[in-house]
Amino acid sequence: MEPAVAPAVHVSGLEKRYGSVTAVNGIHLTVASGEIFGLLGPNGAGKTTTIECIVGLRRPTSGTVRVLGSDPVAERDQIRPCVAIQPQHSALFELQTVEETLRVWSSLYTDAAGAEEIIDRLGLHDCRRHRVGKLSGGQRQRLLVGLALISRPDLLVLDEPSAGMDPNAREQLWAAVTGHRLAGGTVLLSTHTMEEAHALCDRVAIVDGGRVATYGAPEDLVREHTPERYVTFILRDTGALDEFELWEGVSRVTSRPVRDGTFVQLQSAVPERTMTAVLNASFETRDVALREPSLEEVFRRVTGRDFDEPGARSSTSNASTTSE
């Protein structure tokens, strides 16, 4: 019989308090070997603290953390060769070039990835001879992720890796993360963007107020928590807005002004019927579409508030971020 493989990460009842502040309030989660697992939550949800406890940088106030079967604080030396987290900016020498930095870090490990491999994987060709102090935020962020990849860790841990990246840089980062999983590695990352969680993660834990509100595969979470669909359209005349709430199956109406009318979103239990009603209505509409719900709706269902409310943040700009 095959020996049982320990999960990459197992967290049970994790609590972390800083004086009177409870940053993490009883988190339970398991990251399976070989998956990309995301901690998704707004500012201050407790993601960084959870990650710091997982990599052994902080000692939990209570609860259990196991990484590759070991206690990350008491058995730090055991997990150190197998786990990598992206370093802080302060670990870099501003006057070294990207290439020099990668070569130096690569020389610290046996069987490390070389500078060329990391430059390729993170798309750092254009800035390979730039001094670290002159890099843009996105380039520096990719370099930091590249440094975490150098030791070919079994578990790669990334805290908000795409912060400050433009869409191209983010695509390269995502390809590097997926490539690490394809090579047999496990990835645990935190993010505050729904889009990143959906595009990249096999499973996500939605973290809010120091707790996991729910977790699972993004598609499963959407299916489980948001059985309704959305009909969206541009309405020329807002006079009709009040009547939508009275329509059969419509449970939520959101709208926001756009250049030549009002963007309307109807949450409906009978979306096809709602769509037909919109198309056949007497008022003028355009761009009528049926839309699947996203993790944003899941967040609202499980926490009772919008992801982009004060105290939360969201960088998504798609149509689902409507205001009422």
Ligand SMILES: Nc1ncnc2c1ncn2[C@@H]1O[C@H](COP(=O)(O)OP(=O)(O)OP(=O)(O)O)[C@@H](O)[C@H]1O
């Ligand atoms: N060293 C600390 N001392 C006191 N409070 C802290 C400390 N670190 C974090 N906190 C508080 O704990 C809570 C959780 O913070 P944490 O950084 O873990 O959240 P996060 O989800 O990573 O958010 P962010 O995206 O802003 O980093 C916040 O209220 C934060 O202010």
